[in-house]
Amino acid sequence: MEKAKLSVIQMFAIMLIFNLGSALVVSLGSEAGKDAWLSILIGMGGGVALFFLYYILFRKYPTLPLTGYARKIFGRYLGWCVGLLYVIYFLYSASRNLRDFSDLMLTSSLPQTPLLAISILLILTSCYVLYLGIEVLARTGEVFIVILILFGILGNTFILLSGNFDFQHLRPLLENGWKPVFTTAFPLLTYFPFGEIIIFTMLLPYLNRPELVKNVGISTIILSGIILSGTAALNISVLGVEEVERAIFPLLSTVGKVNLFDFIQRLDALVIFPFLITMFFKISLFFYGAVIGIVDLFKLKTHRQIIFPAGIIVLFLSVTIASDFTEHIEEGTGIAPYILHIPLHILLPAIMLVIAFIQHRFSTKVI
DSSP states (O other), X not given: OOOOOBOHHHHHHHHXXXXXXXXXXXXXXXXXXGXXXXXXXXXXXXXXXXXXXXXXXXXXXXXXXXXXXXXHHHOHHHHHHHHHHHHHHHXXXXXXHHHHHHHHHHHHTOTTSOHHHHXXXXXXXXXXXXXXXXXXXXXXXXXXXXXXXXXXXXXXXXXXXXXXXXXXXXXXXXXXXXXXXXXXXXXIXXXXXXXXXXXXXXXXXXXXXXXXXXXXXXXXXXXXXXXXXXXXXXXXXXXXXXXXXXXXXXXXXXXXXXXXXXXEEOOTHHHHHHHHHHHHHHHHHHHHHHHXXXXXXXXXXXXXXXXXXXXXXXXXXXXXSOSSHHHHHHIIIIIHIIIIIIIIIIIHHHHHHHHHHHHHHHHHHHO
């Protein structure tokens, strides 16, 4: 691993930005209809439960990343294979998010620009920052979290002043009962975006105050859940549930309706710039998790020697992962939660925790 230390504020900033990611602009929880905001809050509770699972593993192996304590738990060879599985997953997740970003830019701002060109620019920027080290990315996060807050306040103020919202669109509460709320919260919302915090099992050893890991993790999940829930409620209030369900990026449509005095309008930048920030960090953190996993598994001297080869892999996957955006979304919502998220977010960490407890109990008795 890289010799670096992150402060509590830096870890909080990058975790919060990561949790928001693409979830801020997509129609999150739309399967629950008018109760999408409630489903997000329940999914947030599932995310907190998952973080506790990762936190307990971290407490048992505070100096090791996930790929390191997988070998301690499963043994040298099986643990190495498990670690490689997570590295592949992190590369895949980075490529999916890169595709999300490129498709939004094509849809909203750069319709004549090739998808590949947009992806190349972002992945090269990510490679450069990660080449400098995780501390540079974390310090950048400290700056951009303030900018995100300012943009959020400004955007919400304009939407509320425009008078386009109607909170009657959120009524009646639980129109179709609890079933669609819970089936949307589990598994989809629990794993996306909250379960993706598993990437921080690779980064928590960098925190300079490990005793505060639990506080940082839970607070960022809760805060991001509240922000995402409020955003979903605002989108439904402005657009109505039918339009939110049809929209690919409903927040963009919501901001697009702002028109104050026939002068303040066309405020797409209030969505696109925060999205650029959150996606840059999300892609970079998944990318970095994969890179330090490779360094750990293959015993490399430094992460710098594989940054650009790994970047090429992420770039290639992002443009070949799906033939179009519809297929890309169907893969992310219909296949990935069951094939990838349930085994990698819950089953394998739970098995590792059980084995770790057994190993600890057995070694204690031997002593």
